[in-house]
Amino acid sequence: MRTVIHKLFFVWDFDKEEKWLCDMAAKGFTLVSVGFCRYEFEKCDPGEYGVRLQLLNHRLHHPESQHYLSFLEETGAEHVGSFLSWIYLRKRTSEGAFELFSDFESRIKHLNRIILMVISIVAANLYIGIFNILMCFFYHNEANYLGFINLAIGLIGSVGIWKLLRKRKKLKNDKQIFE
């Protein structure tokens, strides 16, 4: 019996998404496939699996990503699904605590990758949005509402960047004291 749940997480809340997926596993629902705002679960023993997600350096089918995935599988992690360059992994809790990163440096590197991706999306949307709105304004084109949609995406994304930077600052502070 598979259960499908539709739920939206912003990319900067990936840690909340991860926690939700772990909570689901603790309740006896293990993730078996993912899509856009779509999560598919199967029954498992409560707490049988831990779940982690990661943004890859490259596209999923890039040889480097495939090499990384087989490296992860060697350590007992199982690749259950992907969305764009995000991979979703699970590992049996009987094989020990499931973490992808064990130091601040690699956590910061991963965050940097996410920040860079969000910045490029935000920059493109702000640029297109403002350009279109100005075009409407100066050349009295017929109202181009798409510009406002881009602007809204850009502004929401800016809040996301701010949240991500705050997460990174906390990690950097800890890194000054601990390894």
Next chain:
Amino acid sequence: MANMALTEAVYYILLSLTKPLHGYGIIQNAEKLSGGRVRLAAGTLYGAINSLIEKGWIESLPEDKSSRKKEYVITQTGREILIIEIERLKELLRNGEEILGG
């Protein structure tokens, strides 16, 4: 460069690779050496292995056809780095014990 401290992860990876091991073997060995305290996470280990290969401190062995797992081993440079690090760690320990009267 000579005065840089190694991270705990790098230190245990280099120590583990004094004999050839694959990724999971390094995780198990580091855990065993540290009495269960150091648990290298796969993502962190993967990044560290790539950086160490780039620096020439470790190398990957030619792949064995029978096994898909890649094995790695320390290089001469890696050994030298370890010896310097052990001297640094001795200094830390010596100073700590002298000052706190350990």
